[in-house]
Amino acid sequence: MFLKMKLALGARAVPEIARDPQTGVLALRLQIDPGVLVITAAEGPDGPRDFATFMARLSTEAALLAASVDPTVPSRERATAGDGAPEGPLARWFSASGAGGFGPEVGQ
Numbered sequence: 001m002f003l004k005m006k007l008a009l010g011a012r013a014v015p016e017i018a019r020d021p022q023t024g025v026l027a028l029r030l031q032i033d034p035g036v037l038v039i040t041a042a043e044g045p046d047g048p049r050d051f052a053t054f055m056a057r058l059s060t061e062a063a064l065l066a067a068s069v070d071p072t073v074p075s076r077e078r079a080t081a082g083d084g085a086p087e088g089p090l091a092r093w094f095s096a097s098g099a100g101g102f103g104p105e106v107g108q
Contacts, residue, residue, distance in 0.1 A: 007035070014033075
């Protein structure tokens, strides 16, 4: 599949971890405001690993982009609670030891 798009974020845009209610698969949901974009793993045995690799790369690139656009925005390390756990909307889904729960379902 080939998809090319350009999106402008609204005032209430937020990235979220979500779970597909039909498959149980985790996904990245981008609430664009208005609109929603969901990115999930491809089917097949390598899908989850490829998805995890992509998400890790996305995280790195997003941090570099954020620092380039506005160096005063805190990095992920500075946006933690001091114990490695993220603060903000995702804090209730993660603990210092890693994933501690899941976000809302994709269909919500």
